[in-house]
Amino acid sequence: MIETKNIAARRETKxxxxxxxxxxxxxxxxxxxxxxxxxxxVPTMGCLHxxxxxxxxxxxxxxxxxxxxxxxxxTQFGRDEDLDSxxxxxxxxxxxxxxxxxxxxxxxGAEEMYPQNYKTHVQVQDISEYLCGKNRDGFFIGVAxxxxxxxxxxxxxxxxxxxxxxxxxxxxxAMVEDLNxxxxxxxxxxxxxxxxxxxxxxNRYLSPQQRQTALSLSRSLRExxxxxxxxxxxxxxxxxxxxxxxxxxEGCEIDYIAICDPESFRAKEQIRGxxxxxxxxxxxxxxxxxNCIVEENECxx
Ligand code: AMP
Numbered sequence: 337m338i339e340t341k342n343i344a345a346r347r348e349t350k351x352x353x354x355x356x357x358x359x360x361x362x363x364x365x366x367x368x369x370x371x372x373x374x375x376x377x378v379p380t381m382g383c384l385h386x387x388x389x390x391x392x393x394x395x396x397x398x399x400x401x402x403x404x405x406x407x408x409x410x411t412q413f414g415r416d417e418d419l420d421s422x423x424x425x426x427x428x429x430x431x432x433x434x435x436x437x438x439x440x441x442x443x444x445g446a447e448e449m450y451p452q453n454y455k456t457h458v459q460v461q462d463i464s465e466y467l468c469g470k471n472r473d474g475f476f477i478g479v480a481x482x483x484x485x486x487x488x489x490x491x492x493x494x495x496x497x498x499x500x501x502x503x504x505x506x507x508x509x510a511m512v513e514d515l516n517x518x519x520x521x522x523x524x525x526x527x528x529x530x531x532x533x534x535x536x537x538x539n540r541y542l543s544p545q546q547r548q549t550a551l552s553l554s555r556s557l558r559e560x561x562x563x564x565x566x567x568x569x570x571x572x573x574x575x576x577x578x579x580x581x582x583x584x585x586e587g588c589e590i591d592y593i594a595i596c597d598p599e600s601f602r603a604k605e606q607i608r609g610x611x612x613x614x615x616x617x618x619x620x621x622x623x624x625x626x627n628c629i630v631e632e633n634e635c636x637x
Contacts, residue, residue, distance in 0.1 A: 352433050353440045358449075358489050361403075361442045365491040373400035377492030377519075379483060382406035383423040383537035384432045387527040391496040392436050394524050403490050404433055405442040411450065411457075412478030418621065423537055442490060449485065457481045460507045460514070466601035467503050467594050467614055468625070476507050483508055487519055495519050500526040500534055502614060502627050506599065526627070528554065534626045541622040549585045550619045553626040556581035560613055564630050569607045571595040582617055591616035591623070598629060 355361040368375050376399030378391045388404075395402040406429055413419035426443065433441055457477050463469075464476035487495065497505045509521050527535050532554035533547070542550055556578040563574060575593050582588045596603050598612035607630065614627040 350437055350439065352430065352438060354430070355440060355442045356444065358444055361440075361444070361489050362491075364440055365403075365489070368401050369491060374493045375399060375491060376402045377486070377490050377495045378402065378404045378438075379486050379495070379497075380404060380406055381408045381422065381537065382429050383425055383540070384429045385535045385537060385539075386529075387498055387500060387535040389432070389436055390527045391498055391524050392433075392438050394522060395494065395496050396437060398522070399494055401439045403440040403442055403492065404438050405444075405486055405490065407442075407444055407449065407482070407486070408446075409449075409478060409482040410446050411481060412475050414472055414475070417472075417623075418538075421621075423540055442486075444489075449482070458484050458511060458515075460510045463503070463506055463510060463599075463601055466596070467592055468616060469503070471591060476504070479504055480507055480511050484511065484515070484517075487517060492519055494522050496522045496524055498524050498526060500536070500625065500627070502598070502612060503601065506601070532558070534624070536622075536624060538622040538624065541620060543620065546587060546620045546622070549587045550622070550624055552582050552585060552588060553615050553617060553624055556615065557613060557626060557628045561628060561630055564607055571604050571607055574607065574613070578613070578615065582615070587619055589618040591618065 353364065355364055365375060376395030378388065378395055380388050392402060392404060406426065408422050408424060410419055430441065458480040459477050460480050469476050497508060499505060505523060512519060512521055529535060531551060533539065533551055534554060559581060560574050560578055563577060568574060575595055578593050579590065582590055594603065594614045595607065596612050598610055604611055609631065611630050612627060613630060616623065616625045
């Protein structure tokens with residue numbers, strides 16, 4: 337186990353190993369396992385920011401070696417979504433990874449991950465059908481499939497995922513449990529910019545004006561928490577207030593406002609017990625999500 341205090345020392349001495357093929361990554365994973373080293377894994381689509389770096393830091397704290405994957409997964413993008421324009425900046429990302437002291441970058445090509453005769457997909461039923469699964473056909477099938485493939489290639493002992501993608505985390509946890517996968521899923525809290533905006537690779541699509549509009553997502557959640565603290569328990573009252581806040585500035589197109597159970601994603605009428613408030617909205621071309629967990633008269637993020 338590597339202790340936190342050793343991370344700075346490791347940063348000075350380590351070089352980042354890059355695996356661009358599945359066979360190379362498997363070879364590295366096999367060698368690490370043979371040496372009894374624990375493998376921490378942080379799957380990403382690149383364009384790394386502070387949210388990703390928090391996950392990597394957690395992995396460095398708890399695992400002997402940290403593998404970060406950068407793969408813009410085509411199967412989780414809908415036909416009219418931003419697969420082609422999704423920001424890609426590998427050189428920059430490599431510099432950031434070197435600065436964090438991550439050990440291995442796995443950066444496979446789409447043709448190798450999904451060759452022409454590719455046939456197999458993983459579907460986590462029920463919880464995939466709510467929120468982000470409702471209007472994004474096949475999104476969670478794409479996510480679960482690529483994560484299972486990555487787990488099989490990287491063979492991590494622990495895998496780190498951000499609570500920014502709350503529902504994605506639940507889908508992955510369900511897959512790990514249902515398929516008896518030998519990996520511990522570690523949740524990492526959502527990381528925000530100083531002004532409250534949830535960090536996201538898609539934030540770079542935002543013009544300065546759109547960024548101001550985008551701030552209404554986190555602001556509406558803060559106001560919701562304040563209202564719940566003051567005693568409001570009606571989900572409709574809270575949802576209407578969130579909607580008003582999101583639509584206050586022009587240019588915000590709401591996909592959903594969900595007030596629901598954080599595990600089953602069933603909608604709640606009354607905010608009793610632990611409740612997830614999740615929002616998805618488009619600002620310009622950027623599809624943004626944000627969420628918080630609230631409890632009656634007590635809130636936590
Ligand atoms: P992505 O590259 O957007 O697919 O994200 C890769 C991982 O980073 C996922 O586990 C995300 O939940 C996590 N992540 C992205 N943004 C944040 C954030 N602002 N805070 C915490 N985790 C994040």
